[in-house]
Amino acid sequence: MSGSASSDRRDDDRDAQAVLTIDLDALGANWRTLAARAAPAECGAAVKADAYGIGIEAAVPALARAGCLTFFVAHASEGRRARAALDAAGLGARIFVLNGFHPEAADFDLYRAHGLDAVIGSAEELRAWTEARAAAAGERLPDAALHVDTGMNRLGFPVEDARFLSQAELQGAGISLVMSHLVSAEDPADPVNARQIAAFDHARERALKALPASLANSSGVFLPGRPAYDLVRPGYALYGGNPQPGRPNPMRPVARLDARVLQVRQVPAGASAGYNARWTAERPSRLATIALGYADGVPIGGSGIDGRGAEVFAGGVPCRLVGRISMDLSIADVTHLPAGALKAGDTVEWLGPHADVDALAARCGTIGYEILVNLGRRHRRHYIGNGTGT
Numbered sequence: 235m236s237g238s239a240s241s242d243r244r245d246d247d248r249d250a251q252a253v254l255t256i257d258l259d260a261l262g263a264n265w266r267t268l269a270a271r272a273a274p275a276e277c278g279a280a281v282k283a284d285a286y287g288i289g290i291e292a293a294v295p296a297l298a299r300a301g302c303l304t305f306f307v308a309h310a311s312e313g314r315r316a317r318a319a320l321d322a323a324g325l326g327a328r329i330f331v332l333n334g335f336h337p338e339a340a341d342f343d344l345y346r347a348h349g350l351d352a353v354i355g356s357a358e359e360l361r362a363w364t365e366a367r368a369a370a371a372g373e374r375l376p377d378a379a380l381h382v383d384t385g386m387n388r389l390g391f392p393v394e395d396a397r398f399l400s401q402a403e404l405q406g407a408g409i410s411l412v413m414s415h416l417v418s419a420e421d422p423a424d425p426v427n428a429r430q431i432a433a434f435d436h437a438r439e440r441a442l443k444a445l446p447a448s449l450a451n452s453s454g455v456f457l458p459g460r461p462a463y464d465l466v467r468p469g470y471a472l473y474g475g476n477p478q479p480g481r482p483n484p485m486r487p488v489a490r491l492d493a494r495v496l497q498v499r500q501v502p503a504g505a506s507a508g509y510n511a512r513w514t515a516e517r518p519s520r521l522a523t524i525a526l527g528y529a530d531g532v533p534i535g536g537s538g539i540d541g542r543g544a545e546v547f548a549g550g551v552p553c554r555l556v557g558r559i560s561m562d563l564s565i566a567d568v569t570h571l572p573a574g575a576l577k578a579g580d581t582v583e584w585l586g587p588h589a590d591v592d593a594l595a596a597r598c599g600t601i602g603y604e605i606l607v608n609l610g611r612r613h614r615r616h617y618i619g620n621g622t623g624t
């Protein structure tokens with residue numbers, strides 16, 4: 235009755251209703267594109283939220299092989315996973331934990347044991363981190379970045395507080411980097427960019443001046459005047475998102491999701507499709523039922539109702555979703571395809587070279603970041619490349 239692990243895996247492969255293909259060479263190529271653009275600044279990588287949904291265990295070694303030496307995660311537990319993946323591949327890099335040091339949540343030993351550097355964003359965090367380091371003195375201690383809030387009002391020291399930190403305070407906490415985060419980097423016309431750069435420079439006029447600095451996320455790398463400082467921290471663009479909305483996307487797609495067609499049916503004019511009959515055929519229509527629903531990370535906002543809706547691509551041809559997306563299924567109108575062009579067992583593309591993540595997100599009423607981080611846990615995942623190929 236019980237199959238071996240490999241035969242179970244073969245069965246799962248045969249059953250795969252949706253296949254997520256992650257191109258690690260495209261990921262590495264995107265990192266190199268951003269690194270060339272940011273040079274002479276160093277290019278790091280944001281790999282929080284399971285590397286934006288593509289899988290931190292695969293993404294981190296691939297990026298390190300491409301040349302990345304500095305990673306940013308949100309949680310210390312993500313940092314531990316990133317470190318384990320690097321160790322397993324025999325690679326080394328710095329790992330910063332963006333959400334800060336909160337001794338009630340994660341103790342200092344977690345940082346020390348896994349070589350994680352904290353991103354310190356308040357006086358309380360600075361005090362706790364400094365005390366923990368002092369108590370562990372004599373051992374190899376993790377460093378930290380100092381986060382200055384220049385307008386996000388989320389994490390980070392107020393500019394005027396950061397500005398007056400002393401050399402001794404910075405040294406006690408092992409501060410090796412000063413950083414801030416842009417509010418609207420994807421909109422180069424927004425005057426908040428220049429205000430944040432000025433505030434960051436103001437914070438760095440005194441003791442912080444001697445430290446390497448970091449400000450830019452993906453879109454920040456493309457801002458005019460390029461506020462790259464010493465280190466950039468792209469995330470979204472690494473995974474194929476467009477860092478310059480409204481302009482041609484210089485990044486390569488990394489994730490591709492293909493889902494199986496389960497049935498194709500003919501319906502008469504006046505027939506409805508899906509829960510609550512939110513779509514009605516205006517003409518005799520051919521509908522394809524696809525094995526992809528909101529449990530697979532398809533936003534319900536992409537439902538084909540009220541004249542809106544996401545598309546899937548059949549052989550590169552867009553086909554609009556109709557009716558409400560269900561948990562495991564969605565329905566596409568394929569009337570415009572030649573009869574027989576799409577049949578049960580074929581696959582359609584939900585995300586990939588035709589289905590650009592930003593265009594898809596716009597059709598779903600969300601942002602591409604959310605599409606990526608919600609890539610489901612149920613599809614069969616295939617990783618191709620290793621970060622070094624072209």
Ligand SMILES: *Cc1c(COP(=O)(O)O)cnc(C)c1O
Binds near residue numbers: 451
């Ligand atoms: C997520 C994050 C980044 C990366 O941002 P992208 O827009 O994905 O490039 C950089 N810095 C901080 C502080 C972040 O939280």
